[in-house]
Every structure is written in C-alpha cells, then in structure tokens.
Amino acid sequence: xxxxxxxxxxxxxxxxxxxxxxxxxxxxxxxxxxxxxxxxxxxxxxxxxxxxxxxxxxxxxxxxxxxxxxxxxxxxxxxxxxxxxxxxxxxxxxxxxxxxxxxxxxxxxxxxxxxxxxxxxxxxxxxxxxxxxxxxxxxxxxxxxxxxxxxxxxxxxxxxxxxxxxxxxxxxxxxxxxxxxxxxxxxxxxxxxxxxxxxxxxxxxxxxxxxxxxxxxxxxxxxxxxxxxxxxxxxxxxxxxxxxxxxxxxxxxxxxxxxxxxxxxxxxxxxxxxxxxxxxxxxxxxxxxxxxxxxxxxxxxxxxxxxxxxxxxxxxxxxxxxxxxxxxxxxxxxxxxxxxxxxxxxxxxxxxxxxxxxxxxxxxxxxxxxxxxxxxxxxxxxxxxxxxxxxxxxxxxxxxxxxxxxxxxxxxxxxxxxxxxxxxxxxxxxxxxxxxxxxxxxxxxxxxxxxxxxxxxxxxxxxxxxxxxxxxxxxxxxxxxxxxxxxxxxxxxxxx
Ligand code: FB9
Numbered sequence: 001x002x003x004x005x006x007x008x009x010x011x012x013x014x015x016x017x018x019x020x021x022x023x024x025x026x027x028x029x030x031x032x033x034x035x036x037x038x039x040x041x042x043x044x045x046x047x048x049x050x051x052x053x054x055x056x057x058x059x060x061x062x063x064x065x066x067x068x069x070x071x072x073x074x075x076x077x078x079x080x081x082x083x084x085x086x087x088x089x090x091x092x093x094x095x096x097x098x099x100x101x102x103x104x105x106x107x108x109x110x111x112x113x114x115x116x117x118x119x120x121x122x123x124x125x126x127x128x129x130x131x132x133x134x135x136x137x138x139x140x141x142x143x144x145x146x147x148x149x150x151x152x153x154x155x156x157x158x159x160x161x162x163x164x165x166x167x168x169x170x171x172x173x174x175x176x177x178x179x180x181x182x183x184x185x186x187x188x189x190x191x192x193x194x195x196x197x198x199x200x201x202x203x204x205x206x207x208x209x210x211x212x213x214x215x216x217x218x219x220x221x222x223x224x225x226x227x228x229x230x231x232x233x234x235x236x237x238x239x240x241x242x243x244x245x246x247x248x249x250x251x252x253x254x255x256x257x258x259x260x261x262x263x264x265x266x267x268x269x270x271x272x273x274x275x276x277x278x279x280x281x282x283x284x285x286x287x288x289x290x291x292x293x294x295x296x297x298x299x300x301x302x303x304x305x306x307x308x309x310x311x312x313x314x315x316x317x318x319x320x321x322x323x324x325x326x327x328x329x330x331x332x333x334x335x336x337x338x339x340x341x342x343x344x345x346x347x348x349x350x351x352x353x354x355x356x357x358x359x360x361x362x363x364x365x366x367x368x369x370x371x372x373x374x375x376x377x378x379x380x381x382x383x384x385x386x387x388x389x390x391x392x393x394x395x396x397x398x399x400x401x402x403x404x405x406x407x408x409x410x411x412x413x414x415x416x417x418x419x420x421x422x423x424x425x426x427x428x429x430x431x432x433x434x435x436x437x438x439x440x441x442x443x444x445x446x447x448x449x450x451x452x453x454x455x456x457x458x459x460x461x462x463x464x465x466x467x468x469x470x471x472x473x474x475x476x477x478x479x480x481x482x483x484x485x486x487x488x489x490x491x492x493x494x495x496x
Pocket of ligand 1: 328355369370371392395397407410427428429430431432433452453454455456457458460461464
C-alpha cells in the first residue's frame, strides 16, 4: 500500500467521507494523475468508492499577469499619462515613446470607454480624475479564486485574451463495501504450487475485471490515402474495371502530351506547370514509326477529318522527359495497345502525378489522380453522365451537376459538381469528357469505338473524409503518426 493510499483511508476513517478532494488540505496538493491512480487501486479492491468532479477554473494569460505586475491596465496607464500632461497636451507619438505597445493597446480601450478624445493630434482626457481600474480588480479576483460571478465580464476578458478556461479535477470519496485500514495481499493469479500445497484455500483473490480492455497490440496502420484508394479500387472492381499498370512516373512529352492531342505551345507544357528532367533529358523515339508520324501529322496538318493545330510540330519538344502531369498518359498508352485488339474495355488507375504549380493548404506539387476510362461502341456523352451518377452514387454522392469545360484531349468535356451540405455550396468533384478522334483514330482505334474518361484527386475526398484542412497533415514530413494510426473515418456521403 502507498503512503497516499494509507492517508486516504485514514481520512475516510476519521471523517466518514471526503466531499471534494480539492477542499482537503492534504489531497489538494497531490498531482491529480497520482491521486486518480491511487484511488483506482483502492476502488479495485472495493475499499473505497469515488466520483470525478470537474470544476471550471479561469487562469490569467501572460499579458494579464504583466498588467498585474505593472499595477494597472494599459488603458488606465494611458489616461494617467494624458492627465499628467493635461496642460501641454500629449500626442500619440509622445504616448508611444512613454508606453511603447502598451500605449497603443491602451489608447484604443480608453477611447472605447470614452475616457479620451482627440483634438487635432493631441489626446484630451474626457475624465477629471483617473477612473477605477475595474479590469485589474477582476483579474486579481480571478487570479485568487479562478472564477468571477459576472459571466459577461468573463466573456469580455476571454475575448481580450487576458484569461483562459481550464478544468480542475477533484474527487468525492466514500468508504467502499470492503473498507479497511489495511490491505490484505490480493493474489491475482492462482499457481500450480498453490493448488498442490493447498495455499489457495486461505488466499484472497482480486475479482476478475471483465470490463478491462486487453493491451492494444503494436501494429502497423494504413495511411488514410491508402484506405480511400482501396475504397475507390473496390468500386472500380465492382463496376468491371481492370487496373492499369501505372508505376511509371517519368514520361516523354510524346506520351504525356502529344498522343493526347495537347499542342506543343499549350500552357500546360510550360515550365511553371510541368517538371522537366535534366537527366535523362530526352527520350528515344517510339518504335512505332507510323504512329509517331500520325501524331505529328494530326497536330501539324490535321487528319481524320480534323484540321489539326497547323503549327510546325517539333520532335525534340516531343522527346523531352517530364514527370507525368496526369495518369491520362498511362491511359493513352493502354488505349494505343487496345488498338491492337479493339473491344469494349473498362480501365482505371490511381497513382501519383506531378504539377509544377503554386502550393497552398490544399495543393502540393504532387497528388494522386483517380482516373477511369471506358471504351465502348457508339457510347455518348449521355453514357458518361449516367456513369458518373452510378460511380459517385456508390460512395453516397448523389444529385450531381455538370458544367461544360475544356480539355485538349476530350470534347465535349464536363466538370462534375456535388452539393456540399456542410459548406452549403456546390463543389467541383472531378473532370471528364469524350476522348477526341484526333487522339483515338491516330492510335488506330476504329471510328465507332468511342472512349469516355474522367478523373478526380485522391487527396480531396480523403481530406473531407478525415476532416483535414491542410494537406500537409496528410502528406509529407509533418504528418503525425498518431493521426495515421488513430484517425476515425466517416463515410464520404456524410460530409459532402
Ligand atoms: O478531385 C477533385 N475534387 C473532389 C473530388 C472528390 C471529392 O469528394 C468525393 C466525392 C466524395 C471532393 C472533391 N477535383 C479534381 C476538383 C478540385 O479539387 C480541383 O481543385 C483539383 N483537381 C485536381 C487537378 O488540379 C490541378 C482535382 C484534380 C483533378 C482534376 C481533373 C482530373 C483529375 C484530377 C481529370 C481528368 C480527366 C478528364 C477527362 C478524361 C480523363 C481524365
């Protein structure tokens, strides 16, 4: 038994009960955690019963303590200086010289209390004598007792960041059914020796606590992004999609842009949007020379009933190596392969992409793109819209809206919107479109095998799902491992 446990039992024996440990001279000095541990030990032997009492307790901030040290609030110090200089008058600069930042803080409050007025650049007292420093008196009361009866003053002082609310924990303690001033050694485990030598008969065993939780085993934890990625993968698989092999982060400009009919002067290809590699700087030309020529022709002169962009297409621009800016580069390679054996197909990928753009609380230079493509004979924009309803419907997001948009590789293109109940506004949840013939027919796909595609990011839904406001809480070196291990997840549809 600890000395503290003995003191608690002796206090109970003498006084019958302890209404609040905070009011007890001995117990009020004990660290709350130590007190709670000792009470729990005695409670587990049914020697005592106890309840936690939480009391609001206000404490002063550093600024408020500085006011007490100065002996007056800034507003009183300001009025005092103005009254002292009443004859020659005091300017704001004089005040700043005399009181520094205290003068700035104080004169605002003094004006608000109508203790001062301005006459040109001079400060004039509206009072004949120094007012009572009510705020200082209240701060002294709070410092002494931790409370103040006037709730509106408490609110005002909290707003001025002069006080903060804490909780102090006390305990009401009574005698338990097995109260005693001594603790019999309770056995916790029966052993084979006790059974053999019969000692078990005169031993007292601690009750088995069926409510205690087992020790949580140390284990790994999936990153929230990987959990949401798996949710999307399950949806794609359930809808008949095959996952693309997307682990190639470096692409040539040819596969990242030219195959997608993105013209070589498109702003997306500028340095401020795309990461270009120094080594290797350029790619080898694709083996399929016919395809290479087709792409060049459709950009430069037009082909497949398209007038193209009519600019001098440069092979060196096309061979520059980039960090892929979208997983649509992979989709292009897979659709080119599909041209060898064209048939209705559903493909998806969820992987990292890189954009050389300004970073902020919700955007980094890389993110995970979720992308789906569906090849089907004579499918239309209506099929795309209907499929988006199905796809997002599977994560509980209904009632979508669509807005005409532009992508170099899809026409028509649509931005996808859903209504966010929390923000009470429509939010963009993705982008989509019908891939252009200049891309598909150039690959050798049959004219009537149309392909729709859509994409969204993995980070945005994950941030919504886990209530993350800054993407750095989710990705990067500042991520808290506790967050990774213990984040409670909510369904996406509960939050949109
Ligand atoms: O993810 C986005 N928003 C989003 C997604 C889901 C969500 O919650 C889930 C439904 C429950 C909430 C929000 N966006 C796309 C929209 C915006 O966040 C946008 O500001 C950021 N976009 C990224 C690109 O920005 C540089 C998100 C990313 C994006 C945009 C377009 C595509 C992919 C990712 C695409 C595409 C595409 C189009 C046609 C054919 C193939 C691919």
